[in-house]
Amino acid sequence: MPYGAEFRSGLKILFVDDDDAFAFLVRKGLTRRGHEVETAASGDGALERIAQGGIDVISLDHSLIGETGFDVLARLGPRGSRAPVVYVTGDSDARTAVAALRAGADEYVIKDAGPEFFELLIAAIEQVYERWRLKKQREEQERVVREARDRAEALLQEVSHRISNSLSLVVGMVRMQASTLTDPSAVNALQETQSRLMAIAGVHRRLYMHRKIGMVALDDYLKYLTEELQDTLRDQDHPVAINLAADPITVSTDRAIPIGVIVGELATNAYKYAYPPRTAGEVRVLLRQVDSARAELRVEDDGAGYDEAARAKGTGLGSKILKAMALNLRGDITKHDVARGTSIGVTFSFDDIEFRPTGSALIA
Template sequence: MRILYVDDDPALARLATRVLARSDFEVIHAPSIETGLELFAAEEFEAVVLDHYFENQTGLNFLEAIAERGKMTPVLYVTGSSDADVAIRALKGGAADYVVKTATDDFFPLLTSALEQALENARLRREKEEADRQLILAKERAELLLAEMNHRIANSLSLVSAMIRMQMQIADSEETKTALNETQNRITAIAGVHRSLYTSENVGEVQLDVYLGPLLAELQGTNAAARGTTLSTDLCRLSTTADKAVALGVILIELVTNAMKYAYPGGSGEVRIKLQTQNGNATLSVEDDGIGYDSTNGPKGTGLGTRLINAMSITLGATVTYGRDDKPTGTYVAVNWQQ
């Protein structure tokens, strides 16, 4: 292991060369700070042993100069027995450790031990930096793969949705067309989640306002029952997991589809969608001013939408509330869950 020994005392440097060689250290002597900096820049060393006192400078000047070069080579600072303040300044300047220079036989054993410890610490630091780098690379690869997977799933679901749309065009009965259209809307809700995950900075979360807004716009644009119905949205900023987003998307599709189909049988009207949070609870509500909903008569149509809402509510851990005391007319449905 090559050691740069920066000291203007040639006799001590020769002694250090002989003593450190017994511990498999190859010592390269630099008699001045200028020479030491030239060698440090031109060659590779495992460590530097740096004296403090020089003719016109101190070892602190060496520390300052190599700090600008960004090398992580450990430096052992050699000070006199009464230079505690100098040792502290050296440590703050980037030295890995310091050794007190004495006239006794303890100096070189202490220097050898400090060198071995500094080299071991440097090795552990390099290994940690490499492990951190590999961890970052692995995380980036995993996020890239996950984003690509979400992208492919969203595209595949969009392809399935297009096939269903083609099937609708050749279907004979209105009942079949309606069923296919509702299935297409549900697929759109799931595809929207994967599209949001693909475009999100955090691939583990879905921003509900970003996800639900385009979902409602697409629903209104592709649903024949939406003619004459205006959708008004008030969506707060709220993130959730992909599973919860899928459940909320399916519930919202069912509620809004029902409102567009049944709320205003004689003409046009407004359907209001609101997402809000309060005290750790979230609420997604769908409201209209139409003919109202009578729960005693049971669901209209096949009842599949109601069953889906109940199933998705269980997945979400939510409660579904129908009606509101201050709303005697129209329909109000709210989905409440803990964030």
């Protein structure tokens, strides 16, 4: 059995050679193999036939009248935009074959009139076509996968967008409800509810700002969240600013939500209770990389300080939520000793954390 005899027949081959007698022999051998062969004696004739379409493989001779196969290769265009090329040369110098491959040929065969040449030519033609076919098949499969992924991403983005819009609508209704109340405890409870809803809505709104599906850029998300909290809590008689300093850290959606809720709880509490009424102050939200696997979140103020023995203000629900969110992060809420005010935070680590280079781009 000749080398390559297992390959299916039926290829349409263009044999480019100005030797009519040799072209006849090649056509005879390839036809016997089951392939259909057309011939061209020049580069112009070859390009004209290729432009008509339907050619599976091009067999190109090196020596043509007034030109070389290199000249024809330059006019054929790059691989991928045309049929594969088997370069046929009578020059036994390996440099010619290497130059042909660099110029765009897919395979080469040393030309002679012996029976081995025809078997090698047939094998080369069938092999380059099979490689080309598998490459095209792989490209098509990759295209299908990309399109399916793009459709899935678009669907997920639409779902996240709708969830975010729905939660934002609920936040708006809670804000409207709070504006109709005069009982301070009821207003405070609704404001805390707003911050918790905003923390969840913000994750869905920022879910596709990063290049990885299901990942959230914490620095961008916390910027959104602290700005929303500032707008919600703003009080002309209580001029407290909420400021953020965050390293470029990315986490999964499941991690971002508890981190956002923790920031909402701590920042809201500091805004309301750290400073006396009508006193300016600052609440700082700090996110920093600790090492290659851990990050730390802190919320600080320069206010009156935290008295653990004092009776909790509000319902105490916030403390329970903080503990639950810290447990979700596999961390503990920790109070840090500071000269003035209060500093409370949590250190967290998990497999899906990513520390982005400073200045890395987000998708808008």
